[in-house]
Amino acid sequence: MRTELVLLGKPVDLSRQSQRRSLVLWIYLAMAAVMAGLGWLDMWRTSGYYLVFLAAAVNHFLLGGYGRGGLVRPFSNTPPREAGVPSPLIPLGLYLRLTHVAPEGEWRSDERELSLRDRAHYQAYQWISGAVAVLWLVSGWATSKSATFPVLHLIAETVLYPAVLVTVVLMLTLPQAIMLWTEPDMAEFDPDFRD
Amino acid sequence: MFKQYNYVNENTNSKAGPGESGIYNRIAVLRAERGVSRQQLAEALAVNYQTIGFLERGDYSPSLKLAFGLSEFFGLPVEAIFSTKPFQPLSEQVYGARTQG
Numbered sequence: 224m225r226t227e228l229v230l231l232g233k234p235v236d237l238s239r240q241s242q243r244r245s246l247v248l249w250i251y252l253a254m255a256a257v258m259a260g261l262g263w264l265d266m267w268r269t270s271g272y273y274l275v276f277l278a279a280a281v282n283h284f285l286l287g288g289y290g291r292g293g294l295v296r297p298f299s300n301t302p303p304r305e306a307g308v309p310s311p312l313i314p315l316g317l318y319l320r321l322t323h324v325a326p327e328g329e330w331r332s333d334e335r336e337l338s339l340r341d342r343a344h345y346q347a348y349q350w351i352s353g354a355v356a357v358l359w360l361v362s363g364w365a366t367s368k369s370a371t372f373p374v375l376h377l378i379a380e381t382v383l384y385p386a387v388l389v390t391v392v393l394m395l396t397l398p399q400a401i402m403l404w405t406e407p408d409m410a411e412f413d414p415d416f417r418d
Numbered sequence: 419m420f421k422q423y424n425y426v427n428e429n430t431n432s433k434a435g436p437g438e439s440g441i442y443n444r445i446a447v448l449r450a451e452r453g454v455s456r457q458q459l460a461e462a463l464a465v466n467y468q469t470i471g472f473l474e475r476g477d478y479s480p481s482l483k484l485a486f487g488l489s490e491f492f493g494l495p496v497e498a499i500f501s502t503k504p505f506q507p508l509s510e511q512v513y514g515a516r517t518q519g
Contacts, residue, residue: 224468333465393451412471414457 278395286399347397446474493502
């Protein structure tokens with residue numbers, strides 16, 4: 224796991240567990256606020272997709288796990304794919320570049336990080352699979368009873384879609400968030416320390 | 419710096435706990451003795467320097483491969499580096515053996 228992000232050109236030290244936990248909390252608070260805003264806008268009917276893009280951007284710039292950026296090294300443990308074409312966001316990227324260009328091997332997770340990755344996915348998908356099962360049961364029940372109680376159809380329309388959206392966002396971000404949350408303090412681990 | 423020196427001793431101190439792993443080790447002492455940085459040791463073992471820190475703090479139990487890698491790096495048997503029981507301080511071991519002998 225990386226211990227530093229470069230935000231707007233300034234390095235931000237995230238070697239302390241408390242700092243990483245604050246980051247995770249702020250990310251989810253911001254995403255909840257965006258979700259509430261999109262719900263207010265059009266009940267997520269057309270804007271729901273933007274939440275998924277937002278989760279991908281959060282991964283790219285902050286959490287990591289997929290590709291070159293973010294704190295968590297790529298889950299695949301393979302070199303991040305080089306961009307084949309220049310990004311249309313290059314002018315923005317000049318200001319939002321959050322990680323240094325990874326030297327060869329910097330992307331590689333060692334045995335401890337791989338075990339941390341596997342445990343975080345196990346924990347995350349336990350919750351997510353439970354949520355999916357509940358959603359499936361509730362949606363089946365609401366559909367079967369909607370002829371008798373039309374209000375159920377309305378409730379399902381109102382609640383199930385945002386619940387599915389939240390589940391998708393958690394699928395994309397929760398393993399990294401668990402890793403950042405549970406990794407102990409590393410502030411005292413100076414790489415050049417010899418004594 | 420002083421804080422780091424403290425926990426260099428911590429994992430070899432019989433009064434201190436072995437960290438989350440339940441395994442005591444002498445990695446910090448051996449590394450300090452040889453003047454090797456965490457980064458240098460990490461590069462030699464193909465791990466990240468944080469992992470060396472977690473090993474020293476006793477928060478991580480290495481795989482057999484990594485344990486043997488450490489053993490080879492320091493030129494010592496595995497049981498001289500890792501133990502399930504607290505280590506005696508090295509000075510006590512050396513001088514204790516002399517006075518007994």
